[in-house]
Structures are given as C-alpha cells and as structure tokens.
Amino acid sequence: MTGPLLLGVRHHGPGSARAVRGALDAARPPAVLIEGPPEGDALLPLAADERMRPPVALLAHVVDDPGRAAFWPLAEFSPEWVAIRWALEHDVPVRFIDLPATHSLALQAGADEGEKDAEDTEEDRDVLRVDPVAALAEAAGYDDPERWWEDVVEHRGREGEETFEAFGALAEAMAALRQEYGDGGHARDLVREAYMRLQLRAARKEFGDDVAVVCGAWHVPALAARATVAADRALLKGLPKVRTEMTWVPWTHRRLARLGAPPGRGSGGGYGAGIDSPGWYGHLFSSPDRPVERWMTKVAGLLRDEDRPVSSAHVIEAVRLAGTLAAMRGRPLPGLSETTDAVRAVMCEGSDVPLELIRDRLVVGDVLGEVPDAAPAVPLQRDLTRLQRSLRLKPEALERELELDLRKDMDAARSRLLHRLRLLGIGWGEPAVMGRGSTGTFRETWRLCWEPELSVRVAEAGVWGTTVLSAATAKAESDAASAASLAAVTELAERCLPAGLSDALPVVMRALADRAALDSDVAHLAQALPALARTLRYGDVRGTDTAALREVAGGLAERIRIGLPPACTRLDADGAEEMRRHLDGVHTAVGLLSEATDHAGSGGLRERWGAVLERLAARETVAGVIRGRAARLALDDGRLGEEEAARLMGLALSPGTAPTDAAAWIEGFVGGASGGGMLLVHDERLLGLVDSWLSGVPAEAFTDVLPLLRRTFAAYEPGVRRTLGELVRRGPAAAGPAATSAGAATSPGFGAGLDEHRADAVLPVLRLLLGAEAVGVRARGGRSYGEGNT
Incomplete structure (x- = not known):
C-alpha cells in the first residue's frame, strides 16, 4: 500500500461486505475509517459485545426535540459492520468520519423550516438526482440495476475475482460518473465529503498513509481528489449546530427493506439503501458454500411448516431449474429472480400465493436485532426495558396477537403497560378488539409489533418522566389541562382507567366536571357520555374506584334527558342523522349506567330515559329518522307495545306524510345493522305496512325515496333480504294496523299463532x-x- 486504501461499497451489500473483509485481512491497515457520524465513536466498542446482534442502528436525536432524529442502520451483511467488527477483533483503531449528526440534524431542521441551504438552491432543484448503480447498469445493457449489481459484485467473490481489482474497477466507474454528473444532484454531499477529507488527513498524520476507508462507492472519487484544507474548511464554515445524543437501537429486516435517505442527510425515516430483500442478502453473506442449495432447503422447510407437501426431490429439481435459468439468462450464478421462478414452478405448482409467504418470512424476514444493556438510553427506555422483561413481553418485529385475561395479575399488568404506552404515543400495541361500541370485558386482544421508530417515540416521551407510570401520568394531566372539548376529556378519562393512572384521574375528573358544567350543547354532552359509560365498565373490570366518574356520568345523562327533546326539533337531514347517532350512543350508555346509578341511589335512570324515547317517537316536529329510531328503541326495551308501534308506523306512512319523511322514519325504525330486518321478518304487520306504503309512493317521488331505502335495506344480511323477498312475493296480508285480527292467517303457509x-x-x-x-x-x-x- 502506498496511500489510503479506499474501499468503495454499496451499503448493506453482502458482496461488498465479503470484499471488505478480504481486503482488510490482506492489507492489515493500522486504522479503519468508516462513513458514519463521529458522535458514534464512543459507542463502537459495544459492537464487540456478545449481546449485540444486528441488525442494529445508531440513533441520533436532538436533546431538546427528540422527534428530530436520524438512523444509521447496520446489518450483519453491511460492509461498515464487517469493518467495525474486524477492527475490534484485531485491536485496530476504528472511527467514523462522516458529517457529525450535530450538523446534519440542524440542516434537517433548516430544510424543514424552508431555510435555504446547500441542497435547497434554485439551481439544485433543477438537477436530476443520479442513482449511480442504475446508471452503471444501464451502461452495461441491464434493465434491472439489482440484477447488474448481483452479477458484477455480489457473485464476484464466489468466482475467485481479486478483491483489490474489484474495488479499483468500481472506483474507476464512479470517477467517470462523477466527472459526467458532478455531485449527481446531491449538493450536501460536497459538505460531507469535505469533512471526510479533513478527517482522513488527520488520521494519516496520526496512523500513517496506510489507513483504510470504508465508504459509499460514490464518495471514493471525492476522497481521492486533491483539495486544499482551506477549501474544505470554507465549505464547512457557518454550519448550524444542535445538541444531540446518540445510542444503539434494535433494527429490523423489514425496516431495511424500506427506501429512505442515506445516513448523514438528516432523515428521520431511516436508510433502506434500495434493499428489497434483506433476508436473501443475509443468506448470501452467511452461506459458506452452495448458497442456492441452502436457500432451497430453507424454502422447503418453511413450506413444510405450512403443511404443503414438499419433498427432497422438489428441492433437487428446484436447484437444477434455478441453475438452468441462470445459464439461459447469462448470469454467473442464480440470483433471487431465478430461485423465485424455480420455487414457483416446482414447489408452488405455479401459484404466487405461497410466494408471498416466502417473501415475507425469508426474502425480507422478521429478524429483530438486540442491543446490550450497556448502551446509553434515556431513563424512560431503561424502565420500559425492565418492564418488558418482568412482564415477559419481548419486542418482536413480526406482528403477533396477545390475548389478555384481566382477572390474572400478570395480564392486567401487561394491559396497563400497553395502555400507558398508547397514551404516550408509543404504538407498540394496538387493541384488536376494543372499538367504540365495546362495553368492556375481562378479555383484551392486542396486536404487537415493534418498529425501530418507536425508539424515537420513547425518547420523545422521556420529557414527561423517567418511568412509564410517571410519564403517562404527567402526559394525562397535561392533556386534561389543554383539552379543547368535553369529548376530548372524556376520551382521556376512558384511556386513564385501563392504564391504571390513579394519580392522574383526579386532575382529569376536575377538568371533566368543569367542562361538563360549562358546556350546554346537548350534542357535545351526548358525544361525551358513551365514553364515560365505557370507562365505568372498564373500572368495574379492573376493580377501580369510579365513584367520582359515576357522579359526573349521571349528571350528564340527566342533562341530556332534559335537553334532548328540544334539540331534536326542526333539524335538517344532516343534523337529524347526526342526532340519531347521538341517540343510539346515549341509549347504549344509559344501559351501561342504569345499574351503577341505581346503586348510587339516583334510581330510575332507565325509566326516565324510556319516557324521553316515547316523547320523541310521538312528537311530530321531530325529524322522521329520530322519531323512527326512538320508536324502535322503545319497542326493543318493552316500553312500546307491538300495537302502538304499528300505530306509529301507520301514522308515519300515511298518505299525508311526505315520501321522504316516511322513508326517513323507516330508516330510523328498521335501518342499518340494528336488527330491523329480523323485526320485519317476524312481524308481518309491520312488513305489510312498509310494503303497502312503498307500493303507493307516487312515481315522481320514488326517485327521492330510493336512496334512503337502499341505505336502509342494503345493510341487511343476505339471508334476511332473501326471506323478506319471499314474504313480499307471497303477499303479506297486513296493510294497516287493524288489517290482521288475532289468529287469522297472514299469508299462505304462515299462521298468526303457534301450530x-x-x-x-x-x-x-x-x-x-x-x-x-x-x-x-x-x-x-x-x-x-x-x-x-x-
């Protein structure tokens, strides 16, 4: 070696990783310099820890704004990771030489705020950004850059090519591209390369000229170019700074498969480097020999686990077919496309359905890295890690369902943790069965999936406290003070109870009582009450004291009962539909609250609410959809007899009622998924009334009525619609409230009584x-x- 050994690589390329390891073994440099943020130098010794398992990433975030962050991911097959491990194993100094994160994150903030920087000038915006791999592939006559890279780089080491010659050829090709395209539309690279040249000069003074540099192949010509120290420092003069912190975090193969901006460019979204098959790349890197045969064996094992009949003969035939396809396509070795085609033809019988499983489990993979406890972390992250271990909730990259029985102490503690994390905005778990209509049970189902970005969310949430409990409590209290509406406070209360935030509940309840007392809009009150009712139910399940919440909920219910009838008059169609939804929500909430309020001594909540329903059903100034819905709810509760329901329907469908109003009444009474279809099936008098009214709708009004009727009956299950069609075809006898006397036959084959x-x-x-x-x-x-x- 007569100068620095510049090893130009493609990030996360297994062929590049093998070549870097071979070059370092041959050259034995006195120091290794790697493209990456210098703030990570202090963390490099952790890469030798036996508990450090890639894929992992360096995470840098702004101290005062943890949401501004950037990742530098490293997989087992990343050339940078191989260089780091080689240097640590051989006790050789290793350093990062890219632009510090303190500058790159500040530049990111400037770009987000619209400030002009090296990448935001008018001239640069007109430059087409160059993909060097795609440009070289096109020059070589390839239409697929990935296939070209596999042929000329990933498979070279398996054919005995000289390592140094490969790096020299790639550097020569990149030099030609840089001469043609300049910075290729990546203006900020000029700043990064100036900093790297300064770091390279300093390393040569300290360790000699034989240092090795592992960086993206695109940067090799810039590092080899002659430039003065003054010119490089001029490019770096005046760069903005922010105070940053850095640590190691686990990464996933799935996240590697997503495209993102290269490291050092201030992207909080990560760096995928164009990889769409990290599992395949990991296999190529870890297979000592016969990669195709080993891959086909993996595929066969996966398909067998899914109960598909795959034999050894299938594996042998698939390997032969992949080799044949590679030879026909002029490739040195079968690549991913050849192995996929062979698997589809031999093991999947031409079907693409099993290939989706293979891609998900093997081509991409569900690998999640691990980071040792010695890695720096915010106190909240350490507390979360402790809780994950004590509750046996290991983060996993693959989404899985978790069933919890809240009567068990361990499951109840897991539920509280997941609810607290959701309140902090850390979406590790999402409820699978807990919607708006849920009334709360002893069982919860969660979908768990750990994404690397959650480490940023944990750092952001660290401003609220040092433990999950204290942070969630502080966040809930802050949200209660800043809530903009009564519904927001009730939703917060609903989230605090399952999270077990007993210290935050008094604050939330005071905010809830204050807003409920000041808000006179019945719609707002009706929107808030269902959440309170669900909260009370969850409190009962978890044995939480909800006396104060019960008192507020009871007061809201009484105010809604008094104010709802006047609020339902003289509404337009949209307002009536919204109020109908509130009516449903309040009715469900009253059902949940009635027992609790009765035990509290207020008594008769359900009775008083039933009187409101009867009043709404009989008031002509109330919109038809609300009157119909109130009549249906009263009928279901047994407060309205069948004869009275038929009388109200007869009045609503009388010739004096406008067809659109009559259709709205029908929608409220039997519409949607409320079981109205089964009501018509079992009560042919009501079906007869509807049929007679519909038959008499004037032709000029039918077009206006049709959309409402379609919305009403389209929600019925197919079997219900079919039965109703058969009844109508037979001809229901009831054409009015008194059309059918007790015991009289209603239609052929049906009787009024029991046979x-x-x-x-x-x-x-x-x-x-x-x-x-x-x-x-x-x-x-x-x-x-x-x-x-x-």
Whole structure:
C-alpha cells in the first residue's frame, strides 16, 4: 500500500461486505475509517459485545426535540459492520468520519423550516438526482440495476475475482460518473465529503498513509481528489449546530427493506439503501458454500411448516431449474429472480400465493436485532426495558396477537403497560378488539409489533418522566389541562382507567366536571357520555374506584334527558342523522349506567330515559329518522307495545306524510345493522305496512325515496333480504294496523299463532339429541319449547 486504501461499497451489500473483509485481512491497515457520524465513536466498542446482534442502528436525536432524529442502520451483511467488527477483533483503531449528526440534524431542521441551504438552491432543484448503480447498469445493457449489481459484485467473490481489482474497477466507474454528473444532484454531499477529507488527513498524520476507508462507492472519487484544507474548511464554515445524543437501537429486516435517505442527510425515516430483500442478502453473506442449495432447503422447510407437501426431490429439481435459468439468462450464478421462478414452478405448482409467504418470512424476514444493556438510553427506555422483561413481553418485529385475561395479575399488568404506552404515543400495541361500541370485558386482544421508530417515540416521551407510570401520568394531566372539548376529556378519562393512572384521574375528573358544567350543547354532552359509560365498565373490570366518574356520568345523562327533546326539533337531514347517532350512543350508555346509578341511589335512570324515547317517537316536529329510531328503541326495551308501534308506523306512512319523511322514519325504525330486518321478518304487520306504503309512493317521488331505502335495506344480511323477498312475493296480508285480527292467517303457509301439532313433531328428534328428561322438562311448559328455547 502506498496511500489510503479506499474501499468503495454499496451499503448493506453482502458482496461488498465479503470484499471488505478480504481486503482488510490482506492489507492489515493500522486504522479503519468508516462513513458514519463521529458522535458514534464512543459507542463502537459495544459492537464487540456478545449481546449485540444486528441488525442494529445508531440513533441520533436532538436533546431538546427528540422527534428530530436520524438512523444509521447496520446489518450483519453491511460492509461498515464487517469493518467495525474486524477492527475490534484485531485491536485496530476504528472511527467514523462522516458529517457529525450535530450538523446534519440542524440542516434537517433548516430544510424543514424552508431555510435555504446547500441542497435547497434554485439551481439544485433543477438537477436530476443520479442513482449511480442504475446508471452503471444501464451502461452495461441491464434493465434491472439489482440484477447488474448481483452479477458484477455480489457473485464476484464466489468466482475467485481479486478483491483489490474489484474495488479499483468500481472506483474507476464512479470517477467517470462523477466527472459526467458532478455531485449527481446531491449538493450536501460536497459538505460531507469535505469533512471526510479533513478527517482522513488527520488520521494519516496520526496512523500513517496506510489507513483504510470504508465508504459509499460514490464518495471514493471525492476522497481521492486533491483539495486544499482551506477549501474544505470554507465549505464547512457557518454550519448550524444542535445538541444531540446518540445510542444503539434494535433494527429490523423489514425496516431495511424500506427506501429512505442515506445516513448523514438528516432523515428521520431511516436508510433502506434500495434493499428489497434483506433476508436473501443475509443468506448470501452467511452461506459458506452452495448458497442456492441452502436457500432451497430453507424454502422447503418453511413450506413444510405450512403443511404443503414438499419433498427432497422438489428441492433437487428446484436447484437444477434455478441453475438452468441462470445459464439461459447469462448470469454467473442464480440470483433471487431465478430461485423465485424455480420455487414457483416446482414447489408452488405455479401459484404466487405461497410466494408471498416466502417473501415475507425469508426474502425480507422478521429478524429483530438486540442491543446490550450497556448502551446509553434515556431513563424512560431503561424502565420500559425492565418492564418488558418482568412482564415477559419481548419486542418482536413480526406482528403477533396477545390475548389478555384481566382477572390474572400478570395480564392486567401487561394491559396497563400497553395502555400507558398508547397514551404516550408509543404504538407498540394496538387493541384488536376494543372499538367504540365495546362495553368492556375481562378479555383484551392486542396486536404487537415493534418498529425501530418507536425508539424515537420513547425518547420523545422521556420529557414527561423517567418511568412509564410517571410519564403517562404527567402526559394525562397535561392533556386534561389543554383539552379543547368535553369529548376530548372524556376520551382521556376512558384511556386513564385501563392504564391504571390513579394519580392522574383526579386532575382529569376536575377538568371533566368543569367542562361538563360549562358546556350546554346537548350534542357535545351526548358525544361525551358513551365514553364515560365505557370507562365505568372498564373500572368495574379492573376493580377501580369510579365513584367520582359515576357522579359526573349521571349528571350528564340527566342533562341530556332534559335537553334532548328540544334539540331534536326542526333539524335538517344532516343534523337529524347526526342526532340519531347521538341517540343510539346515549341509549347504549344509559344501559351501561342504569345499574351503577341505581346503586348510587339516583334510581330510575332507565325509566326516565324510556319516557324521553316515547316523547320523541310521538312528537311530530321531530325529524322522521329520530322519531323512527326512538320508536324502535322503545319497542326493543318493552316500553312500546307491538300495537302502538304499528300505530306509529301507520301514522308515519300515511298518505299525508311526505315520501321522504316516511322513508326517513323507516330508516330510523328498521335501518342499518340494528336488527330491523329480523323485526320485519317476524312481524308481518309491520312488513305489510312498509310494503303497502312503498307500493303507493307516487312515481315522481320514488326517485327521492330510493336512496334512503337502499341505505336502509342494503345493510341487511343476505339471508334476511332473501326471506323478506319471499314474504313480499307471497303477499303479506297486513296493510294497516287493524288489517290482521288475532289468529287469522297472514299469508299462505304462515299462521298468526303457534301450530302445536307441527311443533310436537320435532320432539322425537330432540329426545335423541338432548335426552328424554331434558326434552320433557322443556315440553311441560306447553308452548315454551316453541318460543326460541329449542
């Protein structure tokens, strides 16, 4: 060696990694310099820790604004990682020489705020950014840059090519590209390369000229070029700075497969480097020989685990086919495209469905790296790590479902942790079964998936406290003070109870009581009450004291009961539909609250609410959709008899009612997924009223009525719609409230009462299925076995 050994690589390339290791073994340089942020130098010794398992990433974030962050990922097959491990194993000094994160993150902030920097000038915006690999592939006659790179780089080491010659050829090609395209549209690279040249000069003075530099091949010509110290320092003069911190964080293969900006360019989104098959690259790097045969064996094992019949003969035939395809396509070795085609033809019988599984599990992979405890971390991260271990909740890259039984102490503690993290904005777990309509049970289902970006969210949340509990409590108290609406406070209260934030609840409850007292909009109150009812139910499940919450909820319910009838009058169509949704929510909430408020001594909440429903159903100034919905809810609660429901429907569908108002009443009464279809199936009088009204709608009004009716009946299940169609075809007899007398036949094949003779015919079969004694008990009640008990 007569000068610095410049090893130009492609980030995360297994061929480049093997070549770097071979070059370092041959050259034995006195020091190794690597493209990366110098703030990470103090963290490099951790790479030798046996608990450090790639993929991992260096994470830099602004101390005062942790959301501004950047990653420098490293996989097992990354040339930089190989160089770091080689230097540590051989006790050779190793350093990062790229632009410090203190500058790159400050430049990122400037770009976000619209400030002009080296990358934001008018001239640079008109420059087409160059992909050097794509440019070289096109020059070589390839239409796929990935295939070209595999042929000329990834497979070279397996053919006995000289390592140094390969690096020299790649450097020569990049020099030609730099001469043609300049900075290639990446103006900030000029600043980064100036800093790298300064660091290279300093290393040569300290260790001699034989130092090795591992960097992106695009930068090799710039590092080899002659430039004065003054010129380089001039490029760096006046760069903005921010105070940063850096640590190691786990990374994933899935995150490596996503495209992003190169390191040092201030991207918080990570750096994928164009890799779409990290699992395949990892296999190429780790396979000592016969990579295709070993890959096909992995594929066969995966398919066998999924109960697909794959034999050794399939593996042998797939290997032969992949080799044949490579020879036909003029490739030195089978690549990913050849192995995929062979697997599809031989193991998957031409189907692409199993290939999706292979791509997800093997080509990309679900590997999640590990970082030792000695790595620097914010106190909140350390507390979270401790909780994850004590609760046996290991972060995993592959999404999985977690079933929790809240009656068990361990599961209850896991639930509290996940709820606290969600409140802090750390979305490690998302509830799989806990929607707006949930009333709370002893069981929760979560979907867990750890993404590397969550490390940034943890750093951001660290401003609220040093532990998960203290941080979630402080965040909840702050959100309660700054909530803009009553609904926001009730939602916060709903999230605090399952999170077990007993210290934050008094603050949240005071904010809730204050806002509830000042808010006079019935719609706002109705929007807030369901969340409070759900919160009370969750409090009951977890044994939490919810007396104060119960008192506020009861007060809201009474105010809604009083103010709802006036608020439902003289509404337009959109306002009526919104109020109908509030009516449903309040009705469900009253059902949850009634028992709690009765025990509290207020008594009769459900009765008073039922009176409101009857009043709404009978008031003509109330919109049709609300009147119909109120009548249906009162009917379901048993406060409205079938005869009275038929009378109200008859009035709503009378000739004096506008067709659109009548259609709105029908939508409220039997619309959507509220079980209205089954109500019409079992009560042919109501079906007859609807049928008679619809048959009499004037032709000129039918077009206006049709959208409402389609929305009403389209939500029914197919079986319900089919049954209703059969009943209408047979001709329901009821055309009005008094059309059918008790006991009269309603349509052919149907009777108004129970046919006991036909019902008795099923008893012999029931005795065989259930036993004679069980059937005898059910049958002694006369008609009891015909009323749904069978």
